[in-house]
Amino acid sequence: MSLLSRSSVFNFAKRGFASSSKIPDLTKDRYPVKRGNYAIINDQDVAKFESILEKHRVITGEETQGYNIDWIGSVRGSSNVVLKPKTTEEVSEILKYCNSRKIAVVPQGGNTGLVGGSVPVFDEVVISMSLMNQIERIDEYSGIVRCQSGVVLEALEANVREKNLCVPLDLGAKGSCHIGGNVSTNAGGLRLIRYGNLHGSVLGVEAVLANGQIMNLMSNFKKDNTGFHLKHLFIGSEGSLGIVTKLAIHCPTAPQAVNLAFVGVENYQNVLDTFLLAKKELGEILSSVEMIDELSLGCSTTMCNIQSPLQTYPFYMIFETSGSNNAHDEEKLTNFLNNAMEKSLVADGVVTNESAKMKTIWEMRERIAESLLKMGYCFKYDISLPLSHFYEIVPVLRERVGDLAKIVCGYGHVGDSNLHLNVLCDSFNKEIYSLVEPFVFEYTSKLNGSVSAEHGIGFHKPKYLHFSKSKEAIDMMRQLKTLMDPNEILNPYKVLPPLNK
Ligand SMILES: Cc1cc2nc3c(=O)[nH]c(=O)nc-3n(C[C@H](O)[C@H](O)[C@H](O)COP(=O)(O)OP(=O)(O)OC[C@H]3O[C@@H](n4cnc5c(N)ncnc54)[C@H](O)[C@@H]3O)c2cc1C
CATH class of the missing domain: 3.30.43.10 (Uridine Diphospho-n-acetylenolpyruvylglucosamine Reductase, domain 2)
Structure with a gap:
């Protein structure tokens, strides 16, 4: 594909x-x-x-x-x-x-x-950072790639593919987002279940501090235990501590065989049990596990004119495998689907490794965000929740906002316990806003979830940070900010809650 x-x-x-x-x-x-x-x-x-x-x-x-x-x-x-x-x-x-x-x-x-x-x-x-788009080096032996931070993710992928490597990160925005933006938000994406997050794969960064000082924290090695790992401060700090200018990232060998299963599921318990079965039966080749509810899929198929290969079900799941032997992987995926159907976990499903069909399936998932935007204003939430309670918030919120919303739907990286919760209305509406926030964050906090699974805190969530971070942790974040950016010129009004001066 x-x-x-x-x-x-x-x-x-x-x-x-x-x-x-x-x-x-x-x-x-x-x-x-x-x-x-x-x-x-x-x-x-x-x-x-x-x-x-x-x-x-x-x-x-x-x-x-x-x-x-x-x-x-x-x-x-x-x-x-x-x-x-x-x-x-x-x-x-x-x-x-x-x-x-x-x-x-x-x-x-x-x-x-x-x-x-x-x-x-x-x-x-x-x-x-759009003109800082040079790739300095791709080392096919170690898999380590050094580049400037403004390289578009899709372009980086294309370049490393020529050396039989792949970027350990993939997301719907890859045609536009920069690898430096990904690092600065610690972006998760579709393959986190396989390759882990960027704190693991980013081996080094170069960043410029607020006073102009250049911090060279680059590394050419996976193993480098020399003192504090300062690079982590720049991974996920959303431009509040420094501007990432370069990075070194470990890119794994590109998979030789990619297969997809797209399945329809009758209820959320079956989503969970199908995921468990996939982990057991697909093990080391599993590279993505996504869940989409009926309304979310309806948005992308309708607004983007995509023909789903399945009829309507309350839930859909995508399982991707990435391995080195197509016959082996295809057999495993087909057996998994047959077993899931025999156990009545999955109502219907398709397995494919044809690139056109895989593209259609991924588009149904990746174009949901775009489809929702086409229909109006969307309040978007990106939360981590325990899998046992993962989907409950969707019907609860639907009930709460009633007719004020056009659609309340949920989809996301179920393999990583990460739900994308969306409330669609005609235009920005203060009445819905006050019904949804802080409710979503309080609900998440009660379940010990995270108010931001992968998108970050940005401008919208500083006041909700305390739902996921202790006072001591926020105080230390503030001390670091003061140390590294005493005039607070870097990305103000974002990430940290305002001080009640
Ligand atoms: C369709 C769609 C799908 C998406 N899917 C996912 C997904 O699956 N997983 C996920 O995690 N996110 C996803 N996102 C969100 C978004 O794409 C990611 O957060 C991405 O990492 C942002 O990269 P960017 O280059 O666009 O950064 P921007 O949006 O430009 O910036 C994001 C933040 O990083 C800071 N920043 C950017 N570059 C630098 C730099 N060089 N140095 C310091 N700070 C910097 C900015 O100030 C800002 O705070 C999606 C977005 C869209 C539109």
Whole structure:
């Protein structure tokens, strides 16, 4: 299967706001947030930026609009300046200057983030990493790849495939998101069950601190136990501690055989039992386990005009295997499906390794987010919940919001206990908003879940961080922030809850 073809449908997200419909309200008008005490950009600042970069890499005026709006159209900033560095030294010069003037900045990758973290809240300068897109080295023996942070995930995948490797991360936004954005959000995606998260596969990073200091934390080895592992501070800190400029990532050998099963399931208990059976019978070749409820699948099939190979069921699951022997893997997957059907866990299903059919199946899953956006405004939640209670919140929330919502649906990486919960309405609506938040987070917290499984905290969730982190942990996060960015110029209003000054 070509992993590339699948996700290129998301290229339209390249310049931010995905939905063709309304431009969202300004963030400062929609949410109760107060501008920090930062400098306001003047002509001398712009001239300084033009002296660090070439003039055409300092964007001002109308062209900045796309950089101000997030992919889901939930937030809109009013920045008038976008900077496009090409080198680490340029990033360093920019930050040194911004820090000295107390100019706030927001690092931006592919702008596919789903928590409002990648765009300005007010007039912060956007530092777009899109031109830092060089791949320095692909070592086919060790599998270690070094590149700049602005390489688009899909392009990285295409390049490492030429050396028979694959990137240990795959997500629906791969046609637009950057590997540096993935690292900065510790993105999970469709194959986390197989390759683990980026804290494991990212071997080193280079990052520029708020004062312009370049931290070289690169490593060419999987094994390197020399003191504190500082790189982890930049994995998942969403641009709040530094700007990631380079990274080294371990890429495993590309699978020679990929097979998919797409199955229909009558109830959630059967989803759980089918997952258990898959782990037992597919073991080491299992590379993805996804769950989609009926309404979610209905959105992507209808809005994207995709023909599902199965009739309607309350739940669907996708099982992917990646191995080295197609006949062996196909046999295992077919046996698994037969057993699941014999045990009445699965009502119907198909197994395939034909690339066109696999592409269709993956599109039904990956285009749900896009389909929901096409239908209106979507409140999106990305939570980790114990599998025994994984789906319960969907009907509970549906009941709670009643007719105010058009659709309440759930899908996600069930193999990693990660639910994507969506509440769709015509447009942003304060009444639903107050019914859904903080309810979703309180509910999650009661089950000891996580309020952010993989998308991060961004702008939308700092006030809910305490549902998943202790006071002591938040205090230490704040101390680290003060140490590394004393003027708080890096991605303000995000990740950490505001201090009640
Ligand atoms: C259709 C779709 C499917 C998705 N599926 C998944 C999924 O399966 N799993 C998942 O985890 N996410 C998923 N996402 C969310 C999103 O794609 C990821 O969070 C992705 O990692 C963001 O990368 P980006 O380059 O677009 O970063 P951006 O959206 O530009 O930025 C995200 C955050 O990282 C910061 N940042 C970006 N680049 C840098 C840098 N170089 N240095 C420091 N900070 C930086 C930004 O300031 C921001 O806070 C999906 C999104 C879409 C639209």
